[in-house]
Amino acid sequence: MHVLDAMQNSVEAGASRLDLRIEEDLEQDRMMIELTDDGRGMDRGLKEKVMDPFVTTRKTRHIGLGLPLFAAAARRCRGDLKIDSEQGKGTRLVAWFQHSHWDRAPLGDMPSALLAILLSGRPIDILYTHRVGNREFCFDSAEVRGELGEVPLSSPRVRSWILASLQEGERGLMGFGADHGT
Numbered sequence: 001m002h003v004l005d006a007m008q009n010s011v012e013a014g015a016s017r018l019d020l021r022i023e024e025d026l027e028q029d030r031m032m033i034e035l036t037d038d039g040r041g042m043d044r045g046l047k048e049k050v051m052d053p054f055v056t057t058r059k060t061r062h063i064g065l066g067l068p069l070f071a072a073a074a075r076r077c078r079g080d081l082k083i084d085s086e087q088g089k090g091t092r093l094v095a096w097f098q099h100s101h102w103d104r105a106p107l108g109d110m111p112s113a114l115l116a117i118l119l120s121g122r123p124i125d126i127l128y129t130h131r132v133g134n135r136e137f138c139f140d141s142a143e144v145r146g147e148l149g150e151v152p153l154s155s156p157r158v159r160s161w162i163l164a165s166l167q168e169g170e171r172g173l174m175g176f177g178a179d180h181g182t
Contacts, residue, residue: 002073004113005066006035006093007126011117013039013091017125017142018117022107024099024132030079031099036092042085050083070095077101111166114139118162119154128166130173137169 003020010018015037023032042050051068071081077097085091097104114128118141125142141153144162151158 001108002066002070002095003033003035003107003110004116006070007113007117008120009066010035010037010039010091011120011122011124013037013041015039015090016123017127019127020114020129022110022130024130026099026133029099030096031104032094032096034092034094036090038090041087041089041091043087047083047085067093073097073103073105077104111163111170114166115159115163119159130170132173135173137173139166139169 007018007020017038019034019036021032021034023030023034025031051071067081067083074081074095074097078101079095079097081093081095083091083093110128110130114126117124118126125145126139127142128137128139130137141162144158145153148158153159153162
């Protein structure tokens with residue numbers, strides 16, 4: 001849910017492109033989640049306050065628990081969360097965790113989270129890369145859109161194909177130590 005919330009923040013900030021990388025380095029016992037967007041970015045004042053749960057730019061709710069909870073989850077697992085942002089250029093969020101830590105939550109259903117963002121009704125593309133050891137799965141919705149031409153991602157057959165492709169890619173990593181819950 002932390003990753004989905006961070007992607008939703010990017011969409012709310014006007015991003016048209018998200019680059020989501022997850023790296024599970026089992027030898028180093030580390031998991032890193034990096035999300036980079038091309039949204040509005042944050043000025044220095046907002047960047048300094050973004051970890052305050054009572055600060056949010058969303059109009060739909062008056063608290064912003066997503067990033068503080070994501071950071072707390074990382075710190076609980078001998079990791080941390082850092083944010084770099086430049087107004088007008090976008091934001092980069094990096095969280096890392098001790099992979100084997102007993103408090104580290106599973107990634108969850110990444111295919112459904114990615115599909116939810118792609119079908120959010122806003123024009124957004126996602127480059128998703130998930131690496132476990134020396135195995136890697138990559139999905140680029142911009143490439144899919146290029147192949148489809150005028151056919152929308154929301155078309156039932158396309159939506160089903162995207163979900164199946166993401167699920168198959170993630171399953172290909174599972175046998176090599178990835179931690180995936182539903």
